[in-house]
Amino acid sequence: MSRQRSLMERIRHWMSWGLHGAMTCEEFEAGLVDYLDGTLSPIDRHRINLHTRLCSHCRRYLRAYDKARRLAGDTIRYSDEQALMSVPEDLVQAILAARQEDSADTRR
Numbered sequence: 001m002s003r004q005r006s007l008m009e010r011i012r013h014w015m016s017w018g019l020h021g022a023m024t025c026e027e028f029e030a031g032l033v034d035y036l037d038g039t040l041s042p043i044d045r046h047r048i049n050l051h052t053r054l055c056s057h058c059r060r061y062l063r064a065y066d067k068a069r070r071l072a073g074d075t076i077r078y079s080d081e082q083a084l085m086s087v088p089e090d091l092v093q094a095i096l097a098a099r100q101e102d103s104a105d106t107r108r
C-alpha cells in the first residue's frame, strides 16, 4: 500500500513539475548537445538540470553520452604523431618483433 501511495505521490510530483516547465525525455534528448556545448539559454539549462535530477534514465544517458563525446573529442584532437606517442612502448616492441618474425617466416 505504502509503495502504491508513494508512486501516486511521485506521479503527482512529476505532473506538478510538468505544469511548471519540466521537460519530457524527448525534449531532454533534443537539448542535450546544446546543453553539453553550453549554448542553451539559462532557462533551458535549468530545465535540463531539473529533468536530470528527476529522471534516472536520462541521468544515465547524459553520463554515457558525455563520456562518449569526450572520448571522441580526444581522438579527434590527437594528431597522428600524438596518437603514436601515446602507444605504450612495450606494445610497439611487440608489434615490431611480430613483424620481424613474419618477414623471417616468409624468407624461409
Ligand SMILES: [Zn+2]
Residues within 6 Å of the ligand: 024, 025, 028, 051, 055, 057, 058, 059
Ligand atoms: Zn528522462
